[in-house]
Amino acid sequence: MNNPLPDVASSELSQALLPLDWVGMQGIDIPLTLDEPGAxxxxxxxxxxxxxxxxPQIKGIHMSRLYTLLDRFAEHQAVSPASLAALLELMVASHADCHSSQARLRLTFDLLCKRPALVTQGLNGWKSYPVVIDAQWQQGxxxxxxxxxxxxxxxxxxxxALSRQLLEQAFILHFGAGPVDSAQVSAWLRHNGSHATPHSQRSVARVQVRIDQDADxxxxxxxxxxxxxxxxxxxxxxxxxADEQAFARLNGQNLMYVEDAARKVQQSLAMGFPVSSVSVRHLESLHPHDAVAWSSIGHAPTFGAVNEGRRR
Known part of the structure; x- marks a missing residue:
């Protein structure tokens, strides 16, 4: 029972003596507290x-040290730029004997937010937003x-536009070119206003932004x-x-191609985020394929931040 346990990571060399960019663990389940208003x-x-x-001569890292640091972080710290920087610096320091100088951390989780109904007072519901945080400690x-x-x-x-044209043609066919009574028009529209309806679909915007290391x-x-x-x-x-009707009005007032959506989001990010990427995807109801668009400011879009197939 008192015999020392073997440690081949320290006592043996790898067969191929090569440096490695990154070594570590992936997919660790962990409860985290967010240092965010409302979280x-x-x-x-x-x-x-x-x-x-x-x-190259060092066979392996100390994975248990990394796991322990993460576990202590989750128990005592809330996630913020400052706490992430401290954790990454500790990860590097814990591997001084491996001559490590860089560390990185990726966190993926769903952020639940309570959202009010558009019109009905006191009516709320929960929405889930997939989030990815990428943090890296490099050159101090x-x-x-x-x-x-x-x-x-x-x-x-x-x-x-095509639907409106069909409605216009149906209106002219029914009423002709002469004068019409507003009550008759109202009654006709009530029953024929959806003579043709435009197609719409659930769509997804994935956004990645650079956050200043000094942000609170x-x-x-x-x-x-x-x-x-x-x-x-x-x-x-x-x-x-009433909320469904308000949503229908919003859709009618915000017609958009996939190109429009990408531009609108990127424009909204421009002032606050000098480095950002946007990917939008419209899950077409007209076609069996999707419409997509990308945009970026400050760097080329990578979209590793929110994995394309993580929940699908």
């Missing part, structure tokens, strides 16, 4: 964490990006609000008929 309950996150291994500083996914409704402008918070709620305000038609939770 109280812990979220169930999954963490990937790595350090570099630059010395923090590099931090946040990615969020927002679901919205998109109504095709071309389809809307990640700003996830405000980022989500910014995106939803730019699009104008975020999907709803609890609704009554």
């Amino acid at each position: 109280a309950a812990p979220v169930h996150a999954r963490a990937d964490l790595h350090v570099d291994l630059p010395v 500083r923090l590099w931090l990006e946040a990615g969020v996914e927002v679901t919205y409704s998109s109504t095709c402008p071309c389809s809307a 918070h990640l700003g996830l709620h405000s980022l989500i609000d910014l995106i939803e305000d730019a699009l104008g038609t975020p999907v709803q939770t609890a609704v009554k008929r």
Whole structure:
């Protein structure tokens, strides 16, 4: 029982003596508290964490050290730019004997936000927003990006124009070119206003932004609000008929191609985020394929922040 346990990571060399960019663990389940306004309950996150291994003669890193640091972080710290920087710096320091100088951490989780109905007072519901936080410690500083996914409704402008033309033709066919009575027109529209309807579909915007290392918070709620305000038609939770009617009005007032959606979101980000990427996807109801668009400011879009197939 008193015999020392073997440690081949320290006593043996690898067969191939090569440096490694990153070594670590992926998909660790962990409860995390967010240092965000309005975020109280812990979220169930999954963490990937790595350090570099630059010395070829060192066979392996100390994965238990990384896990312990993450576990202590989750128990005592809330997620913020400052706390993430401290954790990453500790990860590097814990591997001084491996000559590590870089560390990185990815956190993925769903952020639950309570959203009010459009019209009905006191009616609320919960929406889930997939979030990814990418943090890296490099050359003594923090590099931090946040990615969020927002679901919205998109109504095709071309389809809307074609529908209006059909309604116009039906109106002329019914009433002719002479004078008409407003009451008759109102009654006709009540029964024939949807003679043709434009196609619309559930759509997804994925946004990735660079966050300043000196920021007080990640700003996830405000980022989500910014995106939803730019699009104008975020999907709803609890609704009554008045809310559904208000949603129909919003769709009619915010007709958009996929190109429109990408531009609207990117424009809304330009002032607050000098480095950002946008990916939008319209799950077409007209076609069996999707319409997509990308845009970026400050760097090429990578979209690793919110994995395309993570929930689908």
